[in-house]
Amino acid sequence: MKKESFLKLFLGVAVVAALALTVNSCKKTDDPCSGITCQNGGTCNNGSCSCATGYEGSRCETEIRAKYLSSVYTVPGACFSASDLGAIATSGLGVTYILVTIKNGCTAGDLTFTAKVNGNTLTFTTDPASCGPNQYTCTGTGVINTSASPYQITFNYEIFQGGISVAGPCSGEIWKKG
16 A cells, blocks of 8 residues: 555656646746837837827827927918917827918918828828918928927928919928917
């Protein structure tokens, strides 16, 4: 009986040791993305978030267009005599679009143009803006300098009515107020 007890003990220890080795070998290696949550459709790659189009930040938490948004911009020496450009606001077209409103751009009210944002640049789309019965289009680009305080955008643009230039070509810098 001693042999039988010893054999049972030996087999029991062997089974426990085999299970311990099996469980240990199933441990996962350290995942660099463990504990990292990327927002707004971003994905974690090797410990860093790769953001979906239109987002930036260490966790993709910020819309790229957010740095452009302001209720008032100051325009020194632009094509219009107004001291304020107006507002840059979100567009319903998605996170890569903004609305640029030019105050006093027409006698019937302000002109609002759509622009597409790609990183620190924006490009005006060809969507027309209305001023009374007239339709205007704006072409051009802008670049934002986020290291300036306040933010500064350099614009080059031209406004057309019926294919004829009515303002521009214009270039200048605008500053985001507060």
